[in-house]
Amino acid sequence: MDKGVPMDLVTVLLFALACSLAFASDPNPLQDFCVATKDSNEFVNGKFCNNPKDAKADDFFFSGLDKPGDTSNKQGSNVTAVNVDKLAGLNTLGISVARIDFAPYGLNPPHTHPRATEIIVVLEGTLYVGFVTSNTNNRLFTKVLKKGDVFVFPIGLIHFQWNMKIPMLLYLPLLAAKILG
Numbered sequence: 743m744d745k746g747v748p749m750d751l752v753t754v755l756l757f758a759l760a761c762s763l764a765f766a767s768d769p770n771p772l773q774d775f776c777v778a779t780k781d782s783n784e785f786v787n788g789k790f791c792n793n794p795k796d797a798k799a800d801d802f803f804f805s806g807l808d809k810p811g812d813t814s815n816k817q818g819s820n821v822t823a824v825n826v827d828k829l830a831g832l833n834t835l836g837i838s839v840a841r842i843d844f845a846p847y848g849l850n851p852p853h854t855h856p857r858a859t860e861i862i863v864v865l866e867g868t869l870y871v872g873f874v875t876s877n878t879n880n881r882l883f884t885k886v887l888k889k890g891d892v893f894v895f896p897i898g899l900i901h902f903q904w905n906m907k908i909p910m911l912l913y914l915p916l917l918a919a920k921i922l923g
């Protein structure tokens with residue numbers, strides 16, 4: 743339940759958009775926040791909460807998305823995820839963020855997030871993206887994205903991203919789930 747991609751923030755505008763998507767996929771929390779405890783090995787629908795009286799600003803903070811991931815691997819891409827394991831305050835909020843770096847012609851291969859809508863913004867380069875609708879139509883939607891472009895992958899649908907042209911490229915996906923699964 744903790745394998746995920748999510749992370750930190752891009753802009754207030756994008757975050758607000760992602761939040762609205764989050765409400766569509768995860769139930770609203772029953773409290774202001776539920777900072778994840780690291781002290782329990784129990785499996786629940788999310789992680790147990792720390793006592794809210796112990797919460798501090800750093801529970802809602804992550805630093806380091808400015809650092810590129812190492813793309814010298816077979817797929818030529820690297821996902822830096824900020825999920826509940828790295829940002830305990832994300833627990834139960836239904837939102838996360840990630841950075842993905844691509845080598846030239848690097849690929850983030852087809853995959854799905856059954857419980858998350860993903861919205862991306864391209865910060866550099868040219869990205870070929872696509873998703874396939876569910877049975878029985880299996881329609882393929884593709885688009886070439888450039889710097890500043892935004893694209894959304896609807897919840898549960900198989901999708902991919904490919905760096906089709908320019909050397910280094912990165913984008914920031916925002917996921918409407920605290921955990922990618």
Ligand SMILES: *[C@@H]1O[C@H](CO)[C@@H](O)[C@H](O)[C@H]1NC(C)=O
Nearest residue numbers: 810811812813814815820821
């Ligand atoms: C992604 O980049 C990080 C930071 O450079 C590195 O530690 C990690 O091994 C890389 N992952 C892959 C799959 O290449």
